[in-house]
Amino acid sequence: MKIELGHGDGEWLLWSASDVEDDRPARSRMAVRRGLPEEVHERFVHDGPDRQVTLAPVLGDRPVVARPRQPVYLLSKQEVTFYLSTPIWLKILVGSSQLMLRELASIRLSDTWFGPSTRVGELCYANRTHARRNLAEVPLRPHRAITPLRIRNNAQEALPLEKISLPVPMLPLFGAEDGSLWTQRATLVRDEVSDLASVRIEASKDHLDPYGRPLTRIAAPRHENPMAVVRAFSTFFQGF
Amino acid sequence: MLEQLQTLISLEGAVRWGRALFLVVLGLLLALMTSRLLQRVMRRRMTAHVAQIVRRLVFYSVLGVFIAAAMSELGFSLTVIMGAAGILTVAIGFASQTTASNLISGLFLIGEHSFEVGDLIRVGDLTGEVLSIDALSVKLKTFDNLFVRIPNETLIKSQVTTLTRYPIRRIDLALGVAYKEDIEHVREILARVADANPLCLDEPAPQFIFTGFGDSSLNIQFSVWVVRENFLELRNAISAEIKKAFDESGIEIPFPHRTLYAGEATRPFPVMLVEDAPSRDQSGPDSNSQDGC
Numbered sequence: 001m002k003i004e005l006g007h008g009d010g011e012w013l014l015w016s017a018s019d020v021e022d023d024r025p026a027r028s029r030m031a032v033r034r035g036l037p038e039e040v041h042e043r044f045v046h047d048g049p050d051r052q053v054t055l056a057p058v059l060g061d062r063p064v065v066a067r068p069r070q071p072v073y074l075l076s077k078q079e080v081t082f083y084l085s086t087p088i089w090l091k092i093l094v095g096s097s098q099l100m101l102r103e104l105a106s107i108r109l110s111d112t113w114f115g116p117s118t119r120v121g122e123l124c125y126a127n128r129t130h131a132r133r134n135l136a137e138v139p140l141r142p143h144r145a146i147t148p149l150r151i152r153n154n155a156q157e158a159l160p161l162e163k164i165s166l167p168v169p170m171l172p173l174f175g176a177e178d179g180s181l182w183t184q185r186a187t188l189v190r191d192e193v194s195d196l197a198s199v200r201i202e203a204s205k206d207h208l209d210p211y212g213r214p215l216t217r218i219a220a221p222r223h224e225n226p227m228a229v230v231r232a233f234s235t236f237f238q239g240f
Numbered sequence: 241m242l243e244q245l246q247t248l249i250s251l252e253g254a255v256r257w258g259r260a261l262f263l264v265v266l267g268l269l270l271a272l273m274t275s276r277l278l279q280r281v282m283r284r285r286m287t288a289h290v291a292q293i294v295r296r297l298v299f300y301s302v303l304g305v306f307i308a309a310a311m312s313e314l315g316f317s318l319t320v321i322m323g324a325a326g327i328l329t330v331a332i333g334f335a336s337q338t339t340a341s342n343l344i345s346g347l348f349l350i351g352e353h354s355f356e357v358g359d360l361i362r363v364g365d366l367t368g369e370v371l372s373i374d375a376l377s378v379k380l381k382t383f384d385n386l387f388v389r390i391p392n393e394t395l396i397k398s399q400v401t402t403l404t405r406y407p408i409r410r411i412d413l414a415l416g417v418a419y420k421e422d423i424e425h426v427r428e429i430l431a432r433v434a435d436a437n438p439l440c441l442d443e444p445a446p447q448f449i450f451t452g453f454g455d456s457s458l459n460i461q462f463s464v465w466v467v468r469e470n471f472l473e474l475r476n477a478i479s480a481e482i483k484k485a486f487d488e489s490g491i492e493i494p495f496p497h498r499t500l501y502a503g504e505a506t507r508p509f510p511v512m513l514v515e516d517a518p519s520r521d522q523s524g525p526d527s528n529s530q531d532g533c
Contacts, residue, residue, distance in 0.1 A: 065443070110435070111467060112442035119406050123467055126442030163443075 001106045001143070005092065006036035007051050012044040012094055012101055013037055021087075021107050028142040042102070050095040057088045057181060058219045059145060059168040060105065063122065065114050066129040066164045074159040079152040082131050083210075085144040086168050088181060106143035114165050124165060131161065135210050145173055145181035148210055152189045159190055169222040174207055174215035181218070182209050260310035267306020275299040289356030289373065338393070342376040345392035349373060360403040363390060367403070408441065409468045411475050415482070416457030418492035423450065423458060429489055430462050433481045439474045441465040456496045 006013040015037045064086045074080060087107040093100050115121015132138050138146060147166055153159040171183040184207075207215040275295045282291040311321055332340075350373060355361050359370050361380070368380035368388060378395055380388040403409075417426050427448045434446040447463040462482070466474040486493060 067442075108438045110438045110440065110442045111470075113408055113444060113465065118408055118444060118465075121407075123407065 001090075001104065003090070003092070003104065004037040004039075005053060005101075006040075007053075008036055010045055010047060012046070013040045014042045014044065014092070014102060015039050016041060016102075016104055018105065018108050025139070026141045026143055044094075044101050046095075046099075048095065052095055054091075054093040054098060056091040056093055056219065057145075057173060057175075058091055058103070059171060059173050059183065059222070060086060060089055060109075060125060061103075061169055061222060063114065063124045063165050063167045063169065064109065064127050065112050065124045066127045066131075066166060068131040068161060068164075069128055072131050072161040074151055074153045074161060076153060076156050076158060079150065080133055081148055081150045082129075082133060082164075083135060083138045083146050084129050084131070084149055084164065084166060085138070085141070085146045086125075086127060086166060086183075087143055088145050088173070114163070122165075129164075140178065140180040142179060142181075145183050147171065147183040148185045150185070150187040152187070155190055170224075172217055172221050173219040174209075175218045176209050176213055176215055180209070182215055256313055256315070260313045263306050263310040263313060267303050267310075270306070271299045271302035274302055287356050288358050289370075292357055292372065293350060338391075339376065342392045345396040346373070346375045346377075349378070349392055349395060354400060355402045355405075359405070362401040362403060363395065363398055366390075404468060407468060408444075408465050409471050410444075411464050411466060411471065411478070413462045413464070413479065413482070414451075415460045415462055416454060416493060417460065417486070418494045419453075419458060421458065421491050423460075425489070426460065426491060429485050429491065430460075430482065433478065433485050434462075434464050437474065437478055437481060439466055439470045440478065441467070457494045 001019060002015075002017045004015040013036055066084050066086075087105060087109060089103055089105050091100055091103050109125035109127055112124050112126035113121050114124045130137075140146075145168075147168075149164070149166070151159070151161070166186075168183065171186075174182045174184070176182065207217065209215050275298050278298055279291055279295050282294060286294070308318060308321075312318060355370055355373075357370050357372060360367065361370055363380075366380065366382065366388060368382040368386075371379040371381050371387075375392075377389045377391050380390065382388055415430075417423075430448060431446065434440045435442075440446065441464070444465045446465070447461075449461040449463070451459040451461050453459070464474070464478060483493070
């Protein structure tokens with residue numbers, strides 16, 4: 001994504017464009033120069049002299065449904081941890097009082113429907129995932145936050161993982177020293193007899209990434225309702 | 241003495257009328273206040289449609305109680321009034337069958353919950369947003385900003401499509417490609433176009449349906465799903481994107497073709513490929529004579 005933000009006489013001028021994600025390694029660049037953007041999409045007028053700008057990363061505003069590129073099955077009585085990454089959004093805040101100009105998605109994911117039928121369900125974003133299990137293989141990209149998701153299959157049958165819905169609006173965002181972004185861990189258990197999944201969100205105060213490095217909390221969840229987390233997670237196995 | 245009694249009676253009558261009037265005015269005020277208060281409280285908790293029904297119900301109930309009290313104050317017996325109202329209703333019912341039919345249809349419409357205030361419905365050729373569902377009619381606002389009143393009886397009898405009932409909708413695109421095209425290749429291109437547009441839902445997946453061998457083209461139905469708010473935007477965008485993708489891949493969207501066939505018994509039409517016709521100056525006298533034939 002590209003953002004150009006200019007500060008004119010009592011106004012902020014914003015130009016933004018989103019890119020299509022490819023396999024090239026992503027990097028973030030920032031430059032400050034004199035003058036205003038050549039093209040402007042939006043103008044935000046104000047009456048103060050404040051020129052402070054803050055770019056705050058947050059997680060997406062809808063759950064993200066991750067689909068493995070190949071069918072993945074979790075065998076009976078097994079437990080694995082997948083590392084799922086989701087694109088972050090950037091909040092553009094200005095002034096000392098942190099007034100929000102706009103919230104932009106780093107990558108505009110495709111819309112998708114997650115539910116048992118076309119009548120009942122939830123609007124989500126669709127995301128393809130490699131469903132990586134090896135942490136060393138997980139690329140650390142500046143525009144994606146990684147969620148460690150532990151899944152345990154207590155049932156007698158193998159569990160096909162066709163779609164995994166991550167309720168990212170209910171997860172807080174953390175940052176590591178190397179710039180990588182992480183969300184809270186989630187553990188999901190499929191019961192022996194039922195298709196419902198019980199969920200545990202790891203709420204330890206000393207947040208560490210899977211490497212054991214300390215993490216800093218960057219953004220609070222968009223929705224703080226803990227019941228909502230359970231509800232959203234209970235739909236994990238829908239569509240499997 | 242008699243005069244004094246008459247004065248007292250007339251005074252008492254005036255007081256009764258005054259009380260009755262006061263009761264009606266009080267009832268009106270209370271009904272208005274209660275219904276408005278309820279509307280404020282319910283605005284966030286209920287849909288506009290339910291809120292409207294509850295508001296009206298409360299308004300008329302409160303007003304009805306106070307009017308009944310006022311009538312009672314005037315010396316009317318409620319039993320007699322109810323009886324009279326019953327007879328009057330039957331009489332009015334016979335006299336105004338259409339109105340009564342609309343009224344009953346309105347009750348069924350409200351009970352059925354087929355649509356609510358704010359929904360987008362299609363009745364026959366008419367599409368519009370429901371402004372209100374009243375006792376006798378439903379009011380719509382069409383896209384070209386016209387106010388349309390449809391009698392409830394008509395709605396009960398006709399097919400009504402609620403466009404905003406479910407959160408997602410399907411767009412069916414009817415396409416035709418030339419007979420020379422590879423259908424599998426066309427399918428891949430359409431899938432790529434749908435995949436590239438973020439408004440097009442990933443799930444339910446786009447559907448590719450081969451609908452038949454047409455007169456001039458291979459007919460295809462390509463169906464994509466979209467959130468209902470983005471319906472128009474995607475329908476316009478994806479049509480343009482499909483055309484562009486077909487053009488880039490050299491896939492022909494054919495015009496209607498017509499081949500003339502003269503049958504087996506007759507000789508085929510002589511067809512000549514006409515290249516650059518020789519100018520008249522270069523043509524010889526023979527050709528001139530042939531022209532004249």
